[in-house]
Each structure stands twice: as C-alpha cells, then as structure tokens.
Amino acid sequence: MGIIVDRNTRVVVQGITGAQGNFHTRLMLDFGTQIVAGVTPGKGGVKIHGVPVYDTVEEVVLKHRANASIIFVPAPFAADAAHEAMEAGIKVVVVITEHIPIRDSIQIMAHAKQRGVTVIGPNTPGIITPGESKLGIMPAHIFKQGGVGIASRSGTLTYEIAAELTKRGLGQSTCFGLGGDPIVGLNFVDALKMFEKDIQTNAVVLIGEIGGDVEEQAAEYIATMKYPKNVVAFVAGRTAPPGKRMGHAGAIVMGKAGTAESKIAAFRNAGVKVAEKPSDIANFLHVYTPKARKLEGEGTRT
Amino acid sequence: MGIIVDRNTRVVVQGITGAQGNFHTRLMLDFGTQIVAGVTPGKGGVKIHGVPVYDTVEEVVLKHRANASIIFVPAPFAADAAHEAMEAGIKVVVVITEHIPIRDSIQIMAHAKQRGVTVIGPNTPGIITPGESKLGIMPAHIFKQGGVGIASRSGTLTYEIAAELTKRGLGQSTCFGLGGDPIVGLNFVDALKMFEKDIQTNAVVLIGEIGGDVEEQAAEYIATMKYPKNVVAFVAGRTAPPGKRMGHAGAIVMGKAGTAESKIAAFRNAGVKVAEKPSDIANFLHVYTPKARKLEGEGTRT
C-alpha cells in the first residue's frame, strides 16, 4: 500500500549510465525496488548492476512492461526523456534532475495532463514507500513502514523529519518530494487526496517552504473538505527576505506573496497544527494521531 | 433534426466585414440562419446587415451565446480564427477559407480533438440542414427538407447532385462538404455515424473523389458495421492521372494510392451502390430507399 509506488512498480532508470544514475540504481536495487531496465541513448546492450540497458524507453516498455520511470538525465535533455517516457506509456515519472528550464517543465506538465501521467519533480529527491519501493535518492535506512504520509518541498529537511519520526516509532506509508522548482507535477492537495484514499495512511505531514501558494491551497482544501485524517505542517523559511531565492528555484518570496507567515497562518486557520521546529512534528503526531501507533507494529517487514 | 446544425444553432461569422463574409451573411440571413454576431478584429462596433460586429469571439460567446462559427477569414489568419473560436467555447467550426497551409490545419485539428470541437473544412462549401440552418456558401434554393443525408468532398458537384435529388422529389436531411484539402475535420465515417443516429435521415449519399482513403475507410465501416441505412456513392476523378492535383489540394493520386478505381471497388465490395454518373444517384435512391419517399411530403416547410 502507500501511494503512487508499491512493490509492483516496474521501474526504468533513464540516464542509468551517468554517475548519479549508476550510483542510485545500486542503492534502489539494494532497497528492493524492481528495476527492470535502464535507458541511455547510444549505450543500449550493456548492463549496469545486472540491469539491462536500452537505447529507448519504447523498447523497455515493450520488453519489460515498465510502468514507472526515474530520470537522472542532465537538464538540457531531461524534458525530452520525460516526454519519451510518457509517450511510451509510462504512468509515473520521477524527475530527479534539477536546473530544468521552466519552459521545458511547463511542456512536460501539459503533456502529462493529456496522458494522465503522475509527474513527481523536477528537482525532487523522489518517492519512497518503505518496505515496498523507492524511486529516489533518499537514504533508505531512515525510513520505516508505518502510517504517516509525508509530502515535502524539500529533500534533506524531509530526511531530518522522517528520521526523527522513525526514531520515535512513527513509521511512514509513503514519503515524497514535490520538487524544489516553481513548476512541479504534484502539489499538496494532490498528495492529500491520495493519502486520504490510502488505508495505510492515518496521518499526513506536509513540509512546506516559502514561495508559491501550495500550502495555502492545501489549507483551504483541508478546511473545505473537513479532511478526515490528522495533518501536521512545517514551513521553512520564516527568516527569508523577499526577492531572494533560498537554494530552491521555487523558494522565493515575491513582494508579499509566498511568505512563511502567510502559509503558517493559512494552516492554523484551517485547524492544521504547525510545528515551530522539526522535532515538534513527532510530538503532534503522538498526541493527535492515536491510531498511528497501532499500525507501527506492522511496519517492520522492511 | 438533421446533423451538426439545426434551427437552434447560434452562429458567429468570423471575417464578416470581408467581401465574402458580408455577401454570404446576407444569404444565410435570408435563409433563416440564426446569425447572432460577426467578428472582425478592429471593426468592433459596426453592424453588417443588422448583425453586430465585435473584435473578439470571446465577447460574442459571452454576450450572444454563439455555439457555432463560420470562418471567411483570409488563409494566413484563418487558423488563428479557428483557434480563437475553439478556445472561446464554440463547438462547431465551419472553415470556408481555402489555401490554408497544411501545417496550420494539422494544428487546428489537434486543438479541436482536445476540446471535442467539430470542424467542417477547411476549403468546404459548408453545411446545410434544409429548413433549419445553413452555415455555408451553397445556393439554398436547390435543397429541400427530406430524408437523404449527403456528405461530399466537393462543392459544385454536390449542388449538381442535390439539385437533381430535389427535382426528383428526394429532399435532404443535412448536406455538407468535408472540404477539398488533404487535412480536414470530418471524414465519411464520421458522417455515417452521425447520419445513423439521425432519425430524419433514411439514406446517405457519399460524394467522393480521388486522393486519400476516406472512401475506402467508409466502405470498410459500412461492411463491418452492417450499416443499417441505404448508402449510395459517387466517386469523381476516374480519368485523373497520377501525381496531378485536380483543383482541390486533396484531389491527387499518389502512385497507386487514392485512385477512383480503388475507391469504387471498395464501395462495391462493401455492397454500396456506386453511381456511374450523377443522375444515377436519384435512381438508386428511388429503387433502394422506399422510406425516403414517405418523408418527402414533410420536407416542404422550407
């Protein structure tokens, strides 16, 4: 269970022969992800960690029935790789690559919408359903199977929070990064909808940051829909000045828009607990999600 | 009744202030078509034959609830006009304009598919549902309300055949021209499907010509689906040499593809009567469509 990816996800790694692709293919295989093939144009025929490499995604879908892709292709070619995956019939595309031009990302998302493809990223650490599948670059050992769904705009901060939850006995259903760019495939509302349907998930953690308004949208959704599961939020960037990009291309306060204050206020108005510091999240979950503790016992098959 | 357009069709004329647009607006109004407005960029505010003119289709849809458009805009701007109509929410777009570049037409059709818009043309005489609505440049007096649906790849030849049918007492449900270009919005199979559902239509006439394979597709459809209504076909261009465009951009035999022989053979194999000359069509209809005669009596309210 969990959302988007599970033990049946059949993964193709695009850009598998690059340094990053190669390295993380090994880590994903170690984790148990079903990697059925890799693609690097011009390198078809070789093997990487026992995984067969092809020239095109089309072949991989035909021969190995891949249904998800993780992209490590350099930015100038990453959009093309995403389009290739989508046209070949892949329904989940995780774009790890950062620095993709916005214009390219806009086209990726328009294409994805046409074909009903779920895009995670670009500029995401990926997605992990502990105990089942990992399409990403996150350190696997800090996660453990359980009932907390995490959607985040940040990589390392997610690890910080997930590690703390795990240490405190709160396992995770699925954790994923929306991506640090201004244009990404999923937002918090998408995440909330999916976590709502997932029976394994009994609480949701949203890790936001300055820039854009996905936090405000999520708050409105939670309030309007009387969201049935416990939600805890954290928003990074309270000290960020306007007009400056804080590392992520998408983390920027424009005038009065996209401030941490606005997001925190929106969450609080919607009745969502907002943590002042990462360690508070586990506290809130322990207090407000009694069911969360029950499911943890099961979360050890990893 | 009839297909695509009827007495409730609310028409905007794009390019209404041009010579063609102006002239045919008068003829369409005379016929009784509900023309709610015209559009010519930069001419907003004037009136043509009492019809208010606007700068944008968006306004017309808002203020006059137009749901169909007929386009007389010159070729270099016609594609833009079609996109404007579709984006404004118009669901039937009749493109009279000829000489639209193929690349532009391809984009029009892709956009139409996305939005579920019916495009007739380009390079079409338009569509007429006798007694109800006419979005086109065909002479109205040769048509009469009745039970024969006509879909045609040619203008004048349609008039020839419709006039003969009318003279012989065979009225028409709807007549329209697919358009003389290689890329057009509707094909014969689309026409057959719509005429099948239309209770007024009891027989269908398909007027084909050399080039492409919409006739072969129609024949296959009729055979496979055991098409329930009587179909008579005519194919122009038996004497056309390969490699030469016969007036229409789409009327060209490429090597061995698109010949009249191939089309006639396909129809005959599918059990469709093919007329050797235009006057045979009425003969075939009289012999094979007894019901056709019944409905004619009603076809006089024009």
Place this chain on the structure above:
Amino acid sequence: MKLYEHEAKTILAKSGIPTPTGSLAASPTQAKKVASQLHPPYAVKAQVLVAGRGKAGGILFANSLKEVEKASSKVLNMKIKGLRVGSVLIEEKIRVKKELYFGITIDRSRRCYVAIASTTGGVDIEEVASDKPEKIFKVFIDPTLGFRSYHARQIANKMGYSGKQMLRLAGILEKFYKVATEHDAELIEMNPLIETADGGFVAADARLIIDDNALYRHLQYKERLFSKDKTELTTEEIRAKKAGLAYVQLDGNVGIIGNGAGLVMATLDAVQLYGGKPANFLDVGGGASKQQVVEALNILLTDQQAHVVFINILGGITRCDEVAKGILEVQKEMGFVKPIIIRLVGTNEEEGRRMLTEAGIHVLDSMEEAAKKAVDML
C-alpha cells in the same frame, strides 16, 4: 512547389546534414570544370522536377573529367518526361555500404505529419511499403510535441543502428525534421540516404516539395511560382495559373471547362463514359470573372489536341451572366475555331442563357446530355 535536387541539398547541407561534395553546371565545359575540383569517380545528375529520372537515364557516372564532359553533354541534351534538362549536378560518387530511406510527409487519416524510414532505400518507397511493409518504420508526429530526439533515436534504432552510429543517424533525422517544418514541407525525402563504407551517413538524393498554400511564408520561392524554368509546368499551365485557373493538361480530344474541382472531374468522367477522351482539366473556380472565362477559353481554343470544347457551369457563387459575357467576348474577338458545347445552369441562369441564345449559341440543361453531345461532335 517542387525544389530541384541541388536546391534541396543546399538547404540540407546548411542545416548540417552531410551531402555529397559537388556543384551545378549548365554546360559540359562547366561540368568538367566543376569536376576538376572534385575527387573521382563522379556522378552526373540531371536536374529535373519529375521523379523517375534514374530509370530515364538521367543519372550517369564517370571516372575521368573527359567522361564527365561526355556524360553531361548527353544528359543536357535529354528530355525527361517531356521536360528539358537545363542543368546537371556534378558530385563525388559516394562509397555505398547501404541505401536507406527517410522522409516526412502528411498522413491524411491521422491528420498529422508522419516520418517514414526504411532500410530499403534508393527505390520507390510506396513499392517498399506494399511489398515489404516490415522494412518500413513510421512515427506519427503529434503536433503538440513535434518530432523529438527520442523519435529520431527510435527510428535509427529500428533501422538496426546502435551506439555512436545510432546517435549520428538520429542527429541527422532530427535536423531533417527541422528543415521540413521550417520549409512547410508537404513531402521531404532523402532517398537514398546512404550509409557510407566508413559508417557515416550522406543524403545522396533529396526531394523537397513545399506546401503551395504556405508559400506566403517563404517569399523567396513564391516569386518563381510562374517561372517555367523553375517549375515542372507547361506554358499553358503557367498561363492558367497566372489567371487563377486550376488547369491540368491531359492527352485526350475533348477540352473541358467547369467550375468546382469535383464537378470538373465528374465532367471529365462523363465525357469518357460516353466514349470521349478529356484533353484537360480546367476549373475556373468559384465566382469566376468574365476575364477568367476568356482566358480559360483561349487556352482551350489554341490547344490543337482539343477538337471540341465543353463548358459545364453550375452557378453557385459563379454567375451565369458573367460566364456568358466571357464566352461572347471570345466569340467576338477570335471566333469559335471549333465546336463549343455549353451547359449553363444556376445563379443568373436566365440572363446568361438569354445573352447566349440571342448570339445564336445553343445552351443545354443537363450535364450528361451535354457530355454526350460533346462526344458526338468529335
């Protein structure tokens, strides 16, 4: 609008696609001079705007400058499918490992461009498509996506190439698509696209037809629409084109004028049905002016092959009185040098018929009757 091979190749070369080294020559002496800058062996290729030039002897090979001169002289004196050869392209002959095909054209059913590749090149692709469909690879191009580099790689891959050679071929295909869209190509081909002995790829022959309707976006070509040297049209066809008439010369004996492409085709068919043979297709179009009718009639009256002229007008936008005026003007100016059969119905029919009848010209009602009569007059 068809471009010459050498023009298409110049365009391809500019966009970075390898083409054979060579240049154009209009005389045997010039051909020899061009060849003297090249490495033997040489290819001497007739520049004509019709297909099937090879079979007609329009491509010769030469090993020496003397042979180039001789071959050029031969080719420059040829007529291919009725067209005079005005120039030859002298090129270095390529060392062929394999002949491939790559082209982009329009798929009418799917309403999109289609890229077509084959590992059997240098021959008619339609024949390959019907005889060995397994040797044909197609990509239907989604207009919102275009032909992307992965499409090029998919094709190169299916053609059996891998590694750097696959990437090299894919790179060429991608550039080729760019040429196609930038030129509004209705058809663009490299046939053959040659895999050379050293593993490279060269467009040994190229064909490019620009969508006539898009010529307003390509003004450098639009100018020559009416130039005989630069098109495959006959003098009469150019004359008709200038007058805004759609005219195709055929080899029968009944000259035909009508309005509307479908109606004119049906008129040709009817004439043949009754035993005649159409001398031409001539569509005056919708709303023809008196002057266009005059021009149309003049073309057919001076056509020695057409023994009878059959005018078939069904007026919609076209006005019968305007057509009648044209006919009367021709009668007055040059007289009818051959029998003319007229069928005239539709808009302003009465006025038109009255004018003609008063001038002693008989007018018919039925197209089929008129066709029969035209054949009877032969």
Place this chain on the structure above:
Amino acid sequence: MKLYEHEAKTILAKSGIPTPTGSLAASPTQAKKVASQLHPPYAVKAQVLVAGRGKAGGILFANSLKEVEKASSKVLNMKIKGLRVGSVLIEEKIRVKKELYFGITIDRSRRCYVAIASTTGGVDIEEVASDKPEKIFKVFIDPTLGFRSYHARQIANKMGYSGKQMLRLAGILEKFYKVATEHDAELIEMNPLIETADGGFVAADARLIIDDNALYRHLQYKERLFSKDKTELTTEEIRAKKAGLAYVQLDGNVGIIGNGAGLVMATLDAVQLYGGKPANFLDVGGGASKQQVVEALNILLTDQQAHVVFINILGGITRCDEVAKGILEVQKEMGFVKPIIIRLVGTNEEEGRRMLTEAGIHVLDSMEEAAKKAVDML
C-alpha cells in the same frame, strides 16, 4: 539573470516594439553628449538591477543639456539599495496620455505562463492586483497554443482600445510574447507601457529576467553570470556561485552552512527561534566536495558580521567524512577565528565524527540542540 533596462529595451526595439529614443552614458559629460542628439525634455535613468529605483531618486528629468549633466552627475554618484550606479540611460521624455502595464511571468498553480495587463501602469503590479483587481486582465497561456494574436486582441480590447489602436497595441503584445519565449523569460514587463498623446504606444520602462536554468540556451548572457558589474550580486555571492554554493547574504550574527535548501532554511528559522539572527543562507547542496566545504567556511569566517558559524549537515548523498575533511583543512590552513558549532549525522557519520573528535572538535547530534548552542555562543 536580470538584464538592465537599457538591455531589455534594446531587445524590444529590435523586435519592433517602440521604445524611447536614447542611449547609455557612463559619465555626466557623455550624458550631455548623448542628450545633444535628442530632443528635450530628457529623462535620466539610473541603470541598476534592483526594483524601486524611482522612489530612491534614481530617475530624474531635465529640460536642458546642462540639467542633463547635473542630473547624471547626481545619479551616477548614487548607491541604490547598496548597488553603485554605473551608468545612466538618457532618453527623450515621452508625452504621456496613459500609463499601462503589460508583463509575462509564470503561474505556478496553473503550471503555465501568464500574460498580465493593466490600465494602471507605472506602479507595482502586485499592489494593483491586490487593491484594484478589476484593473488586471490575465491570459493563461496554453503551452500547446502559445499566446496568439487573438489573445493579444482580447487583452487590448479589455484595456479599452478599439479599431486601429487596438490592433496596434495587440501587435506590440504579440511581439512582446515572442521576445519572452525567445529569451526564456521568467519575468518580462513593460511598466509603464505608455499610451502617448498621439495614440501610439511606447515601452517607457522594461524589465527582463531570464530563467537561470535556461542560460545554456543563451550563451551571450551565461558568460556574465559571475560578473559583478552585470549582476546584482555581492562579491561574496559571486564567490559562492563560482564554487557551486547557494548563498544569500543576510544581516544577522550567526553564520550558517547546511546541505539542502529546506534544511538550511529550517536551520535559519531554528537559530532565530532560539534568539539568534542568521547572517546568511548557505547551502552546499547535495554531495558537496571537501573543496566546497572549505570555500563555504572561508566565506563565513571572513564575514565580519557572523560571530559564530553553525554547520548543520544531514548526510544523504553528502558524505560526513568529506565534510569533516573540509573543516579540518580550514582549521589547519587558517585556524578558526570564531566559534564553530557542528552538527553532523548521516552517511559516513562515524568516520566524519571520529576525524573531527580526534582533532578536538566537538560534534553534536541534534539540529535544535546545535542551534541553541550556536545562539548561546554569541
């Protein structure tokens, strides 16, 4: 990457969009010379890469050449939001009938470009959007269609123009969109776009920010990424950029280094929560090398404002031993001139901690504990 006003205007002018007549000057004398070629009155505009220049006195008007010289001298001696004014743009002042706004930027929620227009120009568009939303017209641009001429007409129409003036304005907006896409604009604005007394339109001010990630497609701009004169960055920010570090200078007293944008932001927040004030944001990114750690530390150790440095590393791709090596190298080369608090967990944690502990450097486990301690050290 931000372009200067005069650069953006040159680009607009090239694409056919009217801009005021004028030229750049780097000295009062040169300014006078430029003005001597123009008609009075004149505008003297500071060229700086920050917004709010008008309010800061960076735009002056002049009626004579003498006044131009004086105004230029004044402006060229200014610092605007900490940036020195290196040049002024001297232009003919435009006779204003109305000030409009037109811009194209990114709509994050709808995942597309958005064209924004307003009949209230010359002011901050975000303020107009919140105060008078009825004065704002938007077109969300479908990436498969683009911003077409009818979109431009819809906007011009809603802005209240009709007839030829509407078409003229629409033509400018269409060209503007073309500039936006051709330059991969993240934000492009004409603010104000002026309707002149004679009914024309002139881009009186222009702003263009190119998407940094797309600079590989715009190599003429990419070169200057690290040039102080051509960016709004401080010396330290350029130094960080060269080293591949994301660095933003702030005005607090606790220097902060971390890995991952979200974690570093959270670290800043934690420092503030415990009563400190962050001196900067510095993200070494994923998989930082020893050399990057050295560079990061050097920047903070030489920052006079930062009294304490807090290093917060949670190793994923980043290896703790690599970070430790960097820290040790700095310690050896220049010594720690101020207190350093280190939190180091994750990949190769044990090795990293061992190395630091052996060198006598204390390492913490918890980010919050470390933040508290850093503040305590102030």
